[in-house]
Structures are given as C-alpha cells and as structure tokens.
Amino acid sequence: MTGQLHLNAFLMGVGHHEAAWRHPATEPADLGSVAHFQRLAQIAERGTFDSVFLADSVQVAGDVEHTAAERFEPLTLLSAIAAATSRIGLIGTVSTGYSEPYNLARQFASLDHISGGRAGWNIVTTAGDRSAQNFGLDGARAHADRYRRATEFVDVATALWDSWEDEAPVRDRASGRYVDPERVHEISHDGEFFRVRGPLNSIRSRQGRPVLVQAGSSEDGKAFAAAHAEAVFTAQQTLGDARDFYRDLKARAVAAGRAPSSIAVLPGIVPVLGATAAEADRLAAELDDLIVPARAVAQLSEMIGVDLSGRPLDAPLPPLPSVERINGAKSRFELVRDLAARERLTLRQLLGRLGGGRGHQVVVGTPERIADHIEQWYAAGAADGFNVMPPLLPSGLEAFVDNVVPELRRRGLFRTEYAGTTLRDHLGFARPENRFAHAQEGEGRSVSA
Amino acid sequence: MTGQLHLNAFLMGVGHHEAAWRHPATEPADLGSVAHFQRLAQIAERGTFDSVFLADSVQVAGDVEHTAAERFEPLTLLSAIAAATSRIGLIGTVSTGYSEPYNLARQFASLDHISGGRAGWNIVTTAGDRSAQNFGLDGARAHADRYRRATEFVDVATALWDSWEDEAPVRDRASGRYVDPERVHEISHDGEFFRVRGPLNSIRSRQGRPVLVQAGSSEDGKAFAAAHAEAVFTAQQTLGDARDFYRDLKARAVAAGRAPSSIAVLPGIVPVLGATAAEADRLAAELDDLIVPARAVAQLSEMIGVDLSGRPLDAPLPPLPSVERINGAKSRFELVRDLAARERLTLRQLLGRLGGGRGHQVVVGTPERIADHIEQWYAAGAADGFNVMPPLLPSGLEAFVDNVVPELRRRGLFRTEYAGTTLRDHLGFARPENRFAHAQEGEGRSVSA
Ligand SMILES: Cc1cc2nc3c(=O)[nH]c(=O)nc-3n(C[C@H](O)[C@H](O)[C@H](O)COP(=O)(O)O)c2cc1C
Ligand SMILES: Cc1cc2nc3c(=O)[nH]c(=O)nc-3n(C[C@H](O)[C@H](O)[C@H](O)COP(=O)(O)O)c2cc1C
Numbered sequence: 051m052t053g054q055l056h057l058n059a060f061l062m063g064v065g066h067h068e069a070a071w072r073h074p075a076t077e078p079a080d081l082g083s084v085a086h087f088q089r090l091a092q093i094a095e096r097g098t099f100d101s102v103f104l105a106d107s108v109q110v111a112g113d114v115e116h117t118a119a120e121r122f123e124p125l126t127l128l129s130a131i132a133a134a135t136s137r138i139g140l141i142g143t144v145s146t147g148y149s150e151p152y153n154l155a156r157q158f159a160s161l162d163h164i165s166g167g168r169a170g171w172n173i174v175t176t177a178g179d180r181s182a183q184n185f186g187l188d189g190a191r192a193h194a195d196r197y198r199r200a201t202e203f204v205d206v207a208t209a210l211w212d213s214w215e216d217e218a219p220v221r222d223r224a225s226g227r228y229v230d231p232e233r234v235h236e237i238s239h240d241g242e243f244f245r246v247r248g249p250l251n252s253i254r255s256r257q258g259r260p261v262l263v264q265a266g267s268s269e270d271g272k273a274f275a276a277a278h279a280e281a282v283f284t285a286q287q288t289l290g291d292a293r294d295f296y297r298d299l300k301a302r303a304v305a306a307g308r309a310p311s312s313i314a315v316l317p318g319i320v321p322v323l324g325a326t327a328a329e330a331d332r333l334a335a336e337l338d339d340l341i342v343p344a345r346a347v348a349q350l351s352e353m354i355g356v357d358l359s360g361r362p363l364d365a366p367l368p369p370l371p372s373v374e375r376i377n378g379a380k381s382r383f384e385l386v387r388d389l390a391a392r393e394r395l396t397l398r399q400l401l402g403r404l405g406g407g408r409g410h411q412v413v414v415g416t417p418e419r420i421a422d423h424i425e426q427w428y429a430a431g432a433a434d435g436f437n438v439m440p441p442l443l444p445s446g447l448e449a450f451v452d453n454v455v456p457e458l459r460r461r462g463l464f465r466t467e468y469a470g471t472t473l474r475d476h477l478g479f480a481r482p483e484n485r486f487a488h489a490q491e492g493e494g495r496s497v498s499a
Numbered sequence: 500m501t502g503q504l505h506l507n508a509f510l511m512g513v514g515h516h517e518a519a520w521r522h523p524a525t526e527p528a529d530l531g532s533v534a535h536f537q538r539l540a541q542i543a544e545r546g547t548f549d550s551v552f553l554a555d556s557v558q559v560a561g562d563v564e565h566t567a568a569e570r571f572e573p574l575t576l577l578s579a580i581a582a583a584t585s586r587i588g589l590i591g592t593v594s595t596g597y598s599e600p601y602n603l604a605r606q607f608a609s610l611d612h613i614s615g616g617r618a619g620w621n622i623v624t625t626a627g628d629r630s631a632q633n634f635g636l637d638g639a640r641a642h643a644d645r646y647r648r649a650t651e652f653v654d655v656a657t658a659l660w661d662s663w664e665d666e667a668p669v670r671d672r673a674s675g676r677y678v679d680p681e682r683v684h685e686i687s688h689d690g691e692f693f694r695v696r697g698p699l700n701s702i703r704s705r706q707g708r709p710v711l712v713q714a715g716s717s718e719d720g721k722a723f724a725a726a727h728a729e730a731v732f733t734a735q736q737t738l739g740d741a742r743d744f745y746r747d748l749k750a751r752a753v754a755a756g757r758a759p760s761s762i763a764v765l766p767g768i769v770p771v772l773g774a775t776a777a778e779a780d781r782l783a784a785e786l787d788d789l790i791v792p793a794r795a796v797a798q799l800s801e802m803i804g805v806d807l808s809g810r811p812l813d814a815p816l817p818p819l820p821s822v823e824r825i826n827g828a829k830s831r832f833e834l835v836r837d838l839a840a841r842e843r844l845t846l847r848q849l850l851g852r853l854g855g856g857r858g859h860q861v862v863v864g865t866p867e868r869i870a871d872h873i874e875q876w877y878a879a880g881a882a883d884g885f886n887v888m889p890p891l892l893p894s895g896l897e898a899f900v901d902n903v904v905p906e907l908r909r910r911g912l913f914r915t916e917y918a919g920t921t922l923r924d925h926l927g928f929a930r931p932e933n934r935f936a937h938a939q940e941g942e943g944r945s946v947s948a
Binding site: 107108244251 | 947
C-alpha cells in the first residue's frame with residue numbers, strides 16, 4: 051500500500067466552488083489566462099500528482115448570466131500546458147457524441163507526441179439537448195445510444211492508434227525508404243455509427259495511445275468503464291457507496307477479462323482547507339454565502355436532467371421521476387436523489403451541499419483531517435486515489451500540495467518523486483500491445499497490400 | 500512601400516524539399532520533436548515574420564514508404580508553439596470537409612486566447628477519396644460542393660465567433676452576475692450542410708476571430724478567397740502569372756465590396772540559399788539527387804489528381820484531361836500542365852522542377868538574389884509578401900532570417916520590429932466588427948430572450 055495512491059488535479063477556472071470567482075482569494079483575470087493554468091499544472095507537478103484534468107462541454111452553461119464564461123478548449127490548453135511542464139499527465143475531455151474518431155485520434159496522438167507520453171482522454175457521452183442543437187440534431191440521443199456510439203468510437207480510435215506499428219518508421223536515409231508499409235495498417239471499420247478506412251496519419255505515440263478515462267457511473271457507464279477505462283472519475287457521497295462502486299467496477303473489469311489493477315478508481319474530493327478546523331469552516335461558510343440560488347438551481351437542473359426552476363427553496367424536493375426516465379446523467383441524478391432523501395434536505399440545503407462540489411465529497415478541515423479522509427477511503431478499498439477539486443484556485447491547490455501532500459508522503463501513501471515519465475508510468479500501467487504487432491506477413495491489410 | 504512586406508514561414512518537418520530528411524544538414528529526430536518546431540517559430544520570430552504556418556491533411560500520404568511519417572496535428576502543435584513565443588502569428592490548417600463548425604470555432608477561439616491574439620485559420624476543402632474514406636464517405640465530394648460547404652462552414656464559424664459581444668462579460672463580483680445575457684446571441688443557423696444553434700461557449704477572443712487564410716486558386720477558390728480570405732497562399736511559377744493572379748484577386752475583392760488591402764496575397768517561395776551562387780547551385784543539385792522518382796510521381800499524381808505512375812520518366816507527359824474533369828486541386832493541375840508545356844519538360848525534368856517546391860517558385864542563389872526576387876515581385880504588384888518555404892529546416896530558415904531578412908530591412912521593405920502584438924496587427928488589419936455589436940435591445944435573439 052505504500053506510494054500507490056494516485057492523485058489527479060481537476061483544474062476548473064478559479065476553483066470548483068461555483069462562486070469561486072466571487073471570492074476575494076481569486077483573481078478574475080486568471081479565468082482567461084493560460085499562464086494561470088500553466089501555473090496550476092506546475093504546482094500539481096511540484097506535488098508529484100499523476101495528472102491534471104480538464105472537463106469540457108459543447109454548449110453554454112444553463113445559467114449564462116451567473117457562470118464564469120471564460121473557457122479554453124481542453125486539447126489546445128493541454129498542449130500549451132505540456133510546453134510548461136515535463137512530467138505530469140494531461141487529461142482532456144472530448145465527447146464521443148459530436149466529433150469524428152479520425153480527428154480525435156489525431157489530436158490525442160499529437161498531444162501524446164508533444165508531451166512525451168502524458169496524454170489522457172476523458173471519454174464523455176454528453177447529455178443535453180442544447181449541445182445536440184449545436185451539431186445539427188434536435189435533441190440529445192437516447193442514453194443507451196450514446197453509450198453504444200461511445201463504444202464504437204473508442205473501438206475505432208484505438209484501432210487507429212494501433213494502425214502504425216512501432217517498427218513502421220525505418221528512416222533509411224540511404225535508400226530513401228522512410229516507412230515499412232507492411233507495418234502500416236488500414237482498419238477498414240464499418241459499423242453502426244462510423245465507417246473509417248485508416249490508417250491514421252501519425253506514427254504510434256509514446257504511450258501507444260492516451261490513457262482512457264471515463265466518468266459515467268450509470269449501468270451503461272459502468273459497463274463501458276469495465277470494458278475500456280483505465281481510470282474512472284466518480285462522485286461518491288459516502289464511504290459505503292464508494293466502496294460498493296469500487297467493488298462493483300473491479301468485479302466487472304474482472305468479468306471482462308481484465309486485472310482489477312488495470313482500472314484506477316478516483317472519487318472526487320473537494321478539500322476545503324484551513325490551518326485550523328475553525329478556519330476551514332469559515333472558508334466553507336464564506337463560499338456558500340456567495341452562491342446565487344437561481345444559478346445553483348439551474349446548474350442542478352441541468353446536472354440531473356430535471357427542471358427545478360421556480361421550486362420553493364425552503365421545501366423538500368418535488369417527487370422525482372424514476373431513473374429510467376432520465377436521459378441526462380443517470381448516476382448523478384441518483385446521487386442527488388439519495389442524498390436529499392437520506393438527509394431530508396430542502397432544496398436550499400441541497401444546493402448548499404452541492405455548491406462546493408456538484409455532488410462530489412466536500413471535506414472541510416485541517417490538512418491532517420483531509421489526509422485522514424484520504425487514507426480511510428484508500429485503506430477501506432473505496433478508492434485507488436482521488437480526483438482533487440480545490441474550491442479556490444490556485445490557493446486551494448497550493449494549500450493541498452504544501453500541506454496535504456507532505457502528510458500523505460509521511461504516511462507512506464504517496465510518491466515523493468516521479469518514477470517514470472509517462473502518465474502510464476505514473477499509473478503503473480504497461481504500454482498497450484499493438485493489435486497488429488504480431489501479425490504475420492500478409493495478415494491484416496497493410497497499406498502496401 | 501516601406502516596411503509593408505509580409506512574410507510567413509511555412510513550417511514543414513525538416514524542410515520543404517521532398518528529400519529533405521535524407522540530406523545530412525537535417526536531423527531525422529527533429530521530425531517528431533516539438534522542440535524543433537518551437538525553435539523554428541522562435542527563429543521566425545527573431546526575423547519578425549508575420550506568422551508561421553502548418554499545413555495538414557486527414558489521410559496518409561500517397562506513397563507511405565517514402566514519406567517522412569511524423570506529423571503533428573496543427574492546433575495542438577500551434578498551442579505548444581504559442582507557449583514558446585510571444586509575437587508571431589500562428590496559422591493552422593483545418594479542413595471544412597471533415598469537422599464540425601462548433602468544434603473548429605472553439606479550438607481556434609481557444610488558440611486565439613492562448614496566444615494573445617495570434618491565431619489564423621488556413622481554410623482548405625480537401626480533395627482526395629482516401630481522406631473522405633476516413634469519414635464515412637465513399638469518395639471526395641464534388642469540387643463545387645466542397646466550396647459550397649466551405650462557404651457555409653465559414654459563415655457558421657464567423658457567426659459563432661461573434662456570438663459573444665465584447666461587453667458580454669461584466670464580472671460583477673458583488674451581485675454574482677458574470678455575464679450580460681443580452682449580449683450573448685444564438686445564431687440559429689439552418690443551412691444546406693449545417694444546423695447550429697449557438698452561442699459558442701467561449702467569450703470573444705483577442706482578435707475577434709482568427710485571421711482567415713485560404714490557398715485554393717481555382718475559379719471557385721478565388722471566388723471564396725475574394726469573399727472571405729484575409730490572406731491567400733498561392734503557388735505561382737512566373738511573375739506574369741503571379742501578377743495576373745494578384746490583380747484578379749484584388750479586383751474580385753473590390754467587386755465583393757472589400758478594400759484591396761484587406762487581402763494579403765502571398766505566393767510561395769522556396770529559397771535555396773548559398774553564400775555564393777555556386778554554393779546555392781550545389782545545394783540545389785544535392786537535394787534533387789536525393790529525390791526518389793517513384794515517390795515524386797506518386798506525390799505529383801496525388802497533387803494534380805491524375806495517376807502518372809508507371810509512365811516513362813524520360814518522355815513528355817501523356818495527354819492530360821481537361822480541367823473540368825479534375826476533382827482534385829484544379830489550380831495546381833493547371834500550373835503543372837502549363838509548366839510542362841511551356842518548357843517542354845519530360846516527366847523526370849518536371850519532377851526535378853517540382854521536387855523543391857511542389858509547384859512553388861524555387862529561387863536558387865545568394866541572399867541578394869533572393870531579396871532581388873522578392874523586391875521585384877513585390878514592386879511589380881505580384882505579391883503583398885511571401886510564404887517562405889525553406890528546403891531544409893532549421894538551416895534554411897536560419898539562413899533566410901540571418902541573411903535575407905537584414906537585406907530586406909536595409910532596402911526598407913520589411914519591419915525591423917513588431918509594431919503590435921496580434922497577427923491582425925502584423926498584417927495591418929483592424930479587429931473585425933461584431934455583427935451583433937450594435938443591435939438594439941431585443942434585436943437578434945439573445946440567450947436571455
Ligand atoms: C469528475 C467528473 C468529471 C466529469 N467531466 C465531464 C465533462 O467534462 N464533460 C461531460 O460532458 N461530462 C462529464 N462528466 C459526466 C460523466 O462523464 C457522464 O457523462 C455523466 O455522469 C453521465 O453518464 P452516466 O449517465 O453514465 O452517469 C464528469 C463526471 C465526473 C464524475
Ligand atoms: C501554400 C499552400 C498550402 C496549402 N496547404 C494545404 C493544406 O495544408 N491542406 C490541404 O488540404 N490543402 C492545402 N493546399 C491546397 C489548397 O488549399 C486547395 O485545397 C487546393 O489548391 C485545391 O483548391 P483549388 O481546386 O481551388 O485549387 C495548400 C495550397 C497552397 C498554395
């Protein structure tokens with residue numbers, strides 16, 4: 051159990067708390083500043099985090115008026131971050147709903163080349179009619195269709211990443227032969243959603259392919275994760291639920307023929323840090339006072355796919371539809387429903403509970419308290435590591451790196467330096483085999499055929 | 500005429516000569532090295548170039564075996580270059596054939612934010628069945644359809660870039676109001692190829708939108724350029740042809756209601772430099788000796804859309820089809836046809852003429868000779884500047900910056916330092932007006948409506 055914990059820094063504007071930009075500890079100009087994000091990654095790298103992570107969406111926020119609007123696109127921003135860091139992994143979100151596998155495969159291969167093997171792809175399926183309407187559709191595809199499309203998308207992308215064997219480039223100056231075309235393969239994919247000939251126009255990258263990350267926790271989401279994901283982000287409110295989720299996912303991976311250790315399960319944690327418990331409580335209260343209720347209701351409505359606008363704030367939630375009828379994020383819907391029921395929360399109280407972390411676990415306290423929480427969940431088999439979501443940035447990440455990370459190291463839970471150079475190295479994963487690598491001459495159609 | 504010349508550095512692997520990677524002055528490892536490209540951009544920035552430019556395609560090369568295979572994807576690579584430079588413009592190619600306007604608009608807006616206003620988009624329509632087959636099609640769309648799609652694509656993208664007025668972010672910490680939603684606009688585009696609701700999920704970028712660049716010289720290509728392009732790359736073999744092209748394009752721009760100065764016409768030039776004429780000739784001969792004829796024939800076939808493989812090298816070209824029947828790059832086809840006929844070239848001789856520059860003007864000689872050529876074309880009204888395509892990289896770019904640029908400066912043709920910070924500043928263009936900027940309250944559908 052020593053040194054095995056994994057930490058990802060989820061970078062989000064000037065902080066994960068929805069009112070972070072209103073808090074005096076943040077600098078509004080940071081929201082649109084690439085230097086800010088480069089600095090955050092450097093702080094996380096100083097803390098030997100496995101990776102940084104950028105979320106993404108393809109539409110404006112539900113409540114435009116109260117949402118900090120600056121937004122970089124993940125692949126471009128991560129490429130700029132790559133240039134300012136050397137070891138830390140770089141995980142970016144791209145939806146399988148609204149892009150082409152060939153374009154996505156190229157951009158992630160490129161990021162993996164640029165960063166020397168540090169790329170990861172957070173695979174999302176994107177609920178939301180408003181997103182669909184930016185891409186020629188009337189509304190979002192059905193939940194099951196989205197996951198079927200995601201599965202095929204990943205199949206195509208991984209085939210493209212394999213389409214060049216490592217030995218394909220021969221680079222023989224004397225003869226002018228750069229490539230052994232026998233080792234470059236068409237993929238000839240013809241499926242329900244995509245038809246792609248291949249090969250990719252990029253040699254195989256340092257990691258073979260980016261680390262595949264996933265963050266959907268519905269039934270379909272878990273099945274997808276068990277089959278494809280190498281790291282899983284998840285929002286969990288209680289240790290019991292987290293442990294159940296963890297066991298379930300590992301069992302599914304085993305059923306899919308994979309080793310349990312081949313998936314890192316990383317629940318989110320929002321660490322609200324103070325030198326004393328009182329100081330941390332004060333910060334938490336300051337932040338929650340800055341929440342704009344209308345905005346929080348809009349965000350919650352969007353997150354769970356149920357319109358709660360206009361509902362009385364000081365009453366319990368209205369009766370909610372059954373999860374089968376939700377075409378949004380099913381797992382987040384269930385989490386919110388269960389949290390409200392378990393703690394008998396009014397809408398206003400629920401918003402307070404969610405404002406800091408959008409459903410992720412908020413832990414308020416001293417560095418020791420946060421380290422205790424991390425150790426407890428880790429030791430209990432509820433997590434392989436954590437997706438760290440500081441409420442304020444950069445201050446919350448700095449506080450974590452300067453105070454919580456040393457404590458985790460002292461306890462022998464976390465690395466003191468990087469052992470390798472790629473994100474796969476940090477996560478303890480081998481470079482994936484190439485499906486074409488042991489093909490005999492003439493097997494599988496190569497570009498020379 | 501002082502200081503008005505524009506120079507773009509077209510970055511291509513270890514050089515534009517097709518056999519560059521075989522030449523001892525290049526380093527094969529540079530092909531896959533982001534540091535190499537960052538260094539090239541820094542050299543060009545030292546030479547106060549307006550911009551660097553990356554070409555792109557969405558398929559493997561026609562002759563995989565003899566093509567240097569390393570390839571970065573432009574938007575990711577330019578983002579990494581942005582982090583290593585501060586002034587130089589960053590122009591990347593993305594096809595309108597195989598991506599979605601919403602995704603493209605976001606990535607270029609992001610690059611423009613990341614670079615502080617240095618982004619440019621080279622708009623290409625992508626001929627080639629092999630590309631189409633990576634995106635679910637049986638073969639390339641017809642030439643005219645490609646340009647109709649490009650036109651609609653650019654309309655959608657520019658509307659998305661306008662969808663946030665500059666004043667939309669109000670960032671009022673006290674009230675929690677970040678955005679004035681009256682200044683954020685849906686675009687509600689519903690056309691032949693695309694249906695896009697908008698708005699973009701990005702505030703307006705430093706330049707308003709990236710500089711729009713174009714490089715198709717067919718009739719449809721010129722019509723498109725006259726309507727939309729702010730810079731045009733073109734391959735021209737003779738001063739006469741270049742002047743005709745220049746005049747034609749400026750006249751078309753005027754007919755479209757634009758000022759002639761609103762389009763910069765930049766013919767390609769491949770400067771093969773030597774301290775003496777003899778040294779330059781020697782380098783040119785060395786390079787041409789390294790051409791692999793089969794590869795050159797494959798590239799030429801692909802470029803003009805006519806299969807010339809298996810044709811005798813020492814005979815004239817076979818009769819070529821009429822340009823109407825070409826579904827590839829029509830203008831490049833005409834250039835090659837006319838060059839072969841004018842100089843009565845055999846196929847082998849033609850390959851020699853094209854190997855250095857794929858149809859662009861190759862000028863072999865001393866820095867003075869290159870500067871003379873540039874000055875002559877510029878003064879004759881054949882060019883607003885040049886797309887500089889060094890045969891070897893980095894050495895050819897270094898030689899140009901160290902020897903030709905000072906000569907151009909001495910002659911008062913080229914800037915000695917950057918006057919502004921954005922690519923638009925370098926090109927002398929104003930920031931575009933936002934179509935929504937002067938809408939009265941309630942006019943145009945805003946997200947708050
Ligand atoms: C930490 C975390 C980050 C996420 N990031 C994104 C994101 O960037 N974009 C997105 O569309 N969804 C994101 N999601 C949502 C999930 O990927 C998933 O789409 C959602 O939970 C719906 O899937 P489900 O119905 O399987 O739960 C994230 C979820 C978690 C837990
Ligand atoms: C300098 C230059 C660079 C070009 N770069 C690209 C490129 O990166 N990708 C591409 O598909 N076409 C590229 N082209 C080709 C043109 O954009 C255009 O697609 C082609 O000439 C066909 O258009 P046409 O039929 O109008 O001539 C380039 C052309 C020139 C002159």
